[in-house]
Amino acid sequence: MKDTTAALYIVATPIGNLADISARAIEVLSSVDVIAAEDTRHSKYLLQHHGIETSTISLHEHNEQQRSELLLTRIAAGESIALISDAGTPLISDPGYRLVNMAREQGIKVIPIPGACAVIAALSASGLSAERFAFEGFLPPKSTARRQALQSLENEPRTLIFYESPKRMVASLQDMLTVFGGERKACLARELTKMFETIVTLPLAELVDVVINDANHQKGEIVLLVEGQSTVVDRDEAEEVRVLQILLDEVPLKQAAAITASILGIKKNKAYEMALKLQQK
Structure with missing residues (x-):
């Protein structure tokens, strides 16, 4: 059995430049028992570039359920397995969710090895x-x-x-x-x-x-x-006061504050505090 702890390792790989991989990722990929790759043909170039000779097995959207069961059985038996995608961090618009979810449900340790993410x-x-x-x-x-x-x-x-x-x-x-x-x-x-x-x-x-x-x-x-929608600018306080004054002449304070908050889109607490101040004048 290798030095790597029996677990599922989620290993980030480069998104383009093959140098963008951590020393820890190379160490893990070199020492696990098997690497589950989205496309083994694609990943072999990265592994060969870094002199990693660990065997690979495919895990993609079409076989993830069945393959996950097999991989988790191997981990339960004491093996260590790394998951990689074609590029970047696994699971980010890539396969792997079922595997990780099933591993955690079964109490199997999941260890992230962070790195590149587009x-x-x-x-x-x-x-x-x-x-x-x-x-x-x-x-x-x-x-x-x-x-x-x-x-x-x-x-x-x-x-x-x-x-x-x-x-x-x-x-x-x-x-x-x-x-x-x-x-x-x-x-x-x-x-x-x-x-x-x-x-x-x-x-x-x-x-x-x-x-x-x-x-x-x-x-x-x-x-x-x-970019996100810009924060809506605060309404003119004069408008809030005007609406509150109209309502305070017709309905109780709490109801006036609630109606004002609903009409103007402000927080109820803010409307209530303003109504209190107006009533105390």
């Missing part, structure tokens, strides 16, 4: 707010469903992050322009860490033009980011 790499260099963000994965392929998905996010204040395929990228950007408006900033991050890495952040109207007029921007691995 979502975080794109966000860090986009110039958009990274304080709060929402990763939405891939948008629906059909325009109607895609627009509906975007409309549900129209007022989301967090930075929005999507993966998109080259063949749908222009259509998705155009739908974003329709839903979010031309002034909303957006970022195209493509081929991250690779030779033709491109990161362009512009208002959506300008970004759509740039992408349409340069076919090179429509190729490769793509991350799209859109």
Whole structure:
């Protein structure tokens, strides 16, 4: 039995540049009993590049349920197994959820080996707010469903992050322009860490033009980011006072505050405190 503890290791691999892998990831991949890979043919180039001779077994969306049962049985018998995807951190729009979920349900130790992730790499260099963000994965392929998905996010204040395929990228950007408006900033991050890495952040109207007029921007691995909806500015306090004064002449204080909060979209506590002050004058 190898030195690696019997467990499931979730190992992040490079998203392009083969040098973007940690020493710990190489050590784990070299010492586990088997590596579960999304595509063993794809992963062999990374493993060969780093001199990793560990055997591999496929785990993808079509065999994950059956293969997970087999892998967990092996871990229960004392083996150690690493999970990798074709690129980046496993489970982020990649297979692996069933395996990890089943492992935790069975009390099997799951150990993350962090590293590259296209979502975080794109966000860090986009110039958009990274304080709060929402990763939405891939948008629906059909325009109607895609627009509906975007409309549900129209007022989301967090930075929005999507993966998109080259063949749908222009259509998705155009739908974003329709839903979010031309002034909303957006970022195209493509081929991250690779030779033709491109990161362009512009208002959506300008970004759509740039992408349409340069076919090179429509190729490769793509991350799209859109800034969140700006926080709604506070309403004029004079308007809040005016509504409260009208209502206080007709209904009890608590009810006046609740109605004002509902009409103006402010917090009930704030409306109640203002109503108290007005009543005490």
